[in-house]
Amino acid sequence: MRFPALALFVAIAAAPMARADELLDLYKHLHSHPELSFKEVKTSERIAEELRKAGAEVTTCVGKTGVVGVLKNGQGPTVLVRTDLDALPIVEQTGLAFASTVTTTDDEGKSVGVMHACGHDIHMTCFVGTARWLATHRDRWSGTVVFVGQPAEEKIGGAKAMLADGLYTRFPKPDFALAIHVAHDLETGKVAYTRGPAMASSTSMDIVVRGRGGHGAMPQNTVDPIVLAAALVLDLQTIVSREVNPLHPAVVTVGSIHGGSKHNIIPNDVRLQLTIRSYRPDVRAQLIEGIERKSKALADAHKAPAPQVLINDDTPATINTPTFVDRVVPSLKRALGDTNIEVVEPTMGAEDFGLFSTGGVPIFMFRLGTIPPARVAEATTKGETLPSLHSALYHPDAAPSIETGVKAMTAAVIDLLPVK
Ligand SMILES: [Zn+2]
Ligand SMILES: [Zn+2]
The missing domain is CATH 3.40.630.10 (Zn peptidases)
Incomplete structure (x- = not known):
């Protein structure tokens, strides 16, 4: 060339x-x-x-x-x-x-x-x-x-x-x-x-934690999805900290949680929106399996209706092609000066x-x-x-x-x- x-x-x-x-x-x-x-x-x-x-x-x-x-x-x-x-x-x-x-x-x-x-x-x-x-x-x-x-x-x-x-x-x-x-x-x-893996894969998930609504003063007649959702948010963190190999990057974030309308009403459901990040496809699969398993197990433990767990958008990791990076970086250095290019x-x-x-x-x-x-x-x-x-x-x-x-x-x- x-x-x-x-x-x-x-x-x-x-x-x-x-x-x-x-x-x-x-x-x-x-x-x-x-x-x-x-x-x-x-x-x-x-x-x-x-x-x-x-x-x-x-x-x-x-x-x-x-x-x-x-x-x-x-x-x-x-x-x-x-x-x-x-x-x-x-x-x-x-x-x-x-x-x-x-x-x-x-x-x-x-x-x-x-x-x-x-x-x-x-x-x-x-x-x-x-x-x-x-x-x-x-x-x-x-x-x-x-x-x-x-x-x-x-x-x-x-x-x-x-x-x-x-x-x-x-x-x-x-x-x-x-x-x-x-x-x-x-x-x-x-x-x-x-050079190489630069940005993680991202998957959006939606969970509907279901309960059985009723009067806030009579919880014995309900299944409270707000208590279930609170427990689930904490439990999901143990997938990363206790199940995934610590040498493999992974993130589970609950970015949105919505449920209920008033002080004294136990609602029927709570909606959670999650983003999960990883580099390896097997880690992504492990995170999704863990989220589905824990959501269902929590419902079973509390005699709640089965939750809805949906996987929405996802995108693979961005891997900058190493040989291509090696070819382009000298051009960047010549255009901007060696000291202006950082790894x-x-x-x-x-x-x-x-x-x-x-x-x-x-x-x-x-x-x-x-x-x-x-x-x-x-x-x-x-x-x-x-x-x-x-x-x-x-x-x-x-x-x-x-x-x-x-x-x-x-x-x-x-x-x-x-x-x-
Ligand atoms: Zn942006
Ligand atoms: Zn952007």
């Missing part, structure tokens, strides 16, 4: 980014117009428009609200670049001039605020910046780039929906797939990566980008620094924790984050698509 001339990297690294102000305006627009998972209608339209302007052949409504732009430029491999499109049901509290004031109705009919608290607006802006650079420097690369705007990353359903809708059959199947995710604790100007540990966070490895496609997602270096240093000195992703207070330092993201992604893509 031939690398583009060093001068190119110097040009990418040193030149003020083409139309940086326009990209910042795009970021602010996306930030102040967030949309929830699978409802990214306007966002998807805007991304489609940007890809068309860059000369890509654009298809919309792929996997509901997904968008695909194919940019062809002669012979060569096919590289997929992915951004996610969706925001979160959070009321923004950053106080930024362009903060979101959007409210909407969620799937359960509740009114919720909407905020890009996971940086997908930064991902989209870097994605558009990369498309613009590649469109205006066609002499610097040869091959095909498939730009994928994926819906519903937060619900872990968008990648599956796009693949089911023919992402790898209706469009050129990629030889490589790349993605960026922002980091809340990494300095602007830097990227970080994990980080895997997390129990999850992503559905792992599904882009379907059919053996090598994948690599790297993290993008978004916090001013002085702020990171101050937090470290004071022992403070910076607002995490999904916090109402998270806000990236947009301009340098976008500049670094575009440089990194552009360098990675053109190295994979050398001019013959």
Whole structure:
């Protein structure tokens, strides 16, 4: 493989980014117009428009609200670049001039605020910046780039929906797939990566603990599902601490518990929502079996009706393909400088980008620094924790984050698509 001339990297690294102000305006627009998972209608339209302007052949409504732009430029491999499109049901509290004031109705009919608290607006802006650079420097690369705007990353359903809708059959199947995710604790100007297993598998489960309702003053005539649910929440933790091999990472979190309507009424049921995380498929199966077994056993022990235990969305672990990582990291180092590339540990966070490895496609997602270096240093000195992703207070330092993201992604893509 031939690398583009060093001068190119110097040009990418040193030149003020083409139309940086326009990209910042795009970021602010996306930030102040967030949309929830699978409802990214306007966002998807805007991304489609940007890809068309860059000369890509654009298809919309792929996997509901997904968008695909194919940019062809002669012979060569096919590289997929992915951004996610969706925001979160959070009321923004950053106080930024362009903060979101959007409210909407969620799937359960509740009114919720909407905020890009996971940086997908930064991902989209870097994605558009990369498309613009590649469109205006066609002499610097040869091959095909498939730009994928994926819906519903937060619900872990968008990648599956796009693949089911023919992402790898209706469009050129990629030889490589790349993605960026922002980091809340990494300095602007830097990227970080994990070689191999990087993010955990995630499974959502719903449990309905059933009882027999009645008067709060006469528990002897009822089966109290609130007492059962309380016992179950604690008992579930022993699956991780007493059943799973301690050398194999696992998490069981009950993130939501709802039951009852009034002080003196014992309700009929209590509803729990769980997320479970692991890296190994056998550990995932062990967690699910344990949750089902303990839920049923508890009902039996209390003469309660059988519970309902449902497995909803799930996504496999994201494993950055080691040989592909080894190929891309030198490009990142040349574009940003060796000292701006860090290796980080895997997390129990999850992503559905792992599904882009379907059919053996090598994948690599790297993290993008978004916090001013002085702020990171101050937090470290004071022992403070910076607002995490999904916090109402998270806000990236947009301009340098976008500049670094575009440089990194552009360098990675053109190295994979050398001019013959
Ligand atoms: Zn997120
Ligand atoms: Zn995210």
